[in-house]
Amino acid sequence: MSLLLDRFDRQVEYLRLSVTDRCDFRCVYCMSEDPCFLNKDQVLSLEELAQIGQAFTELGVSKIRLTGGEPLVRTDCDQLVSALAQLPNLRELSMTTNGSRLTKLAPNLKAAGLSRLNISLDTLNPEKFTALTRNGKLERVIAGIDAAKAAGFDRIKINAVILKGHNDDEVINLVDFCRGRSLNIAFIEEMPLGVISERKTARHCSSDEVRAIIEQKYPLVLSAERTAGPARYYQMADSDIHIGFISPHSHNFCHECNRVRVTVEGKLLLCLGNENAVDLKALLREHPGDIARLKQVISEAIWHKPKQHDFGAEGDTQILRFMNVTGG
Ligand code: SAM
Numbered sequence: 001m002s003l004l005l006d007r008f009d010r011q012v013e014y015l016r017l018s019v020t021d022r023c024d025f026r027c028v029y030c031m032s033e034d035p036c037f038l039n040k041d042q043v044l045s046l047e048e049l050a051q052i053g054q055a056f057t058e059l060g061v062s063k064i065r066l067t068g069g070e071p072l073v074r075t076d077c078d079q080l081v082s083a084l085a086q087l088p089n090l091r092e093l094s095m096t097t098n099g100s101r102l103t104k105l106a107p108n109l110k111a112a113g114l115s116r117l118n119i120s121l122d123t124l125n126p127e128k129f130t131a132l133t134r135n136g137k138l139e140r141v142i143a144g145i146d147a148a149k150a151a152g153f154d155r156i157k158i159n160a161v162i163l164k165g166h167n168d169d170e171v172i173n174l175v176d177f178c179r180g181r182s183l184n185i186a187f188i189e190e191m192p193l194g195v196i197s198e199r200k201t202a203r204h205c206s207s208d209e210v211r212a213i214i215e216q217k218y219p220l221v222l223s224a225e226r227t228a229g230p231a232r233y234y235q236m237a238d239s240d241i242h243i244g245f246i247s248p249h250s251h252n253f254c255h256e257c258n259r260v261r262v263t264v265e266g267k268l269l270l271c272l273g274n275e276n277a278v279d280l281k282a283l284l285r286e287h288p289g290d291i292a293r294l295k296q297v298i299s300e301a302i303w304h305k306p307k308q309h310d311f312g313a314e315g316d317t318q319i320l321r322f323m324n325v326t327g328g
């Protein structure tokens with residue numbers, strides 16, 4: 001099997017595949033209140049998504065994460081999970097979801113072959129939850145988390161974006177919630193995607209600040225767990241859960257980056273913090289089903305993966321994409 005290597009000797013083993021830009025929430029850090037969504041023909045079809053998964057796994061990618069937008073608003077999502085789960089070289093097929101539809105869909109996803117779930121949850125206060133998501137219902141997400149556990153998903157990870165003045169007072173509550181339910185948790189620094197305003201930089205809360213809040217109650221010890229990604233994991237003496245910190249601004253992880261993204265429009269993004277992209281959808285529509293050609297284009301593109309992202313230490317570089325289009 002040929003491998004996906006870049007000029008800096010990094011091997012790409014991990015693909016984030018965005019399946020929709022649509023979502024039932026409107027999280028303040030992710031999309032505008034009144035987003036303009038893509039038309040169906042602009043979005044990769046189920047077959048195109050599966051072919052992209054096939055090409056990447058034949059090139060040595062062993063982990064695929066489905067994301068969006070909210071993957072579960074796409075009604076054929078469990079069919080995609082089934083198709084991808086059968087790829088022989090795939091070791092892990094995971095999904096990042098806002099959890100709002102898991103009470104209904106968790107058993108199907110488990111049966112279709114999904115191996116892991118990340119579920120986003122930024123607060124345990126129902127009013128704050130509705131304010132941050134602009135319309136979400138906290139109790140549905142908590143019921144979704146419980147349904148996922150009941151369906152047999154283990155090592156579920158909660159993702160929390162912490163914003164100063166919005167939910168930085170919720171950090172300990174979130175840690176206690178995860179301790180009580182044996183869930184791992186990753187605290188994510190807000191990334192400067194979409195339109196940046198002065199308000200956005202003022203609410204930036206660094207991983208070091210979040211860690212300091214936790215350590216007032218629970219001393220943390222660095223864990224051996226690594227993912228060749230942006231997260232650093234810690235543990236507490238009296239719990240086996242992992243607490244991760246994803247810090248695109250304050251800790252540069254580019255030298256060991258092993259991942260690329262394919263957006264919902266089929267653009268292969270070589271780095272989240274750069275605009276370099278290759279249009280796989282155009283190629284697939286010009287040469288339907290030509291996996292050999294797709295693999296050739298992907299390999300050549302990976303060679304040009306940028307050395308590092310362009311986010312400044314204070315989040316001052318602006319990338320004019322919203323997270324739901326990029327695929328978080
Ligand atoms: N809808 C799903 C969800 O919310 O989990 C999947 C897509 S969402 C874009 C994936 C992850 O990106 C979520 O955990 C979300 O909190 C995070 N996210 C969205 N916008 C972000 C931003 N500007 N900075 C950092 N993380 C962001």
Ligand code: SF4
Nearest residue numbers: 023025027030069098
């Ligand atoms: Fe939707 Fe996820 Fe973006 Fe929130 S973070 S608006 S749930 S895609």
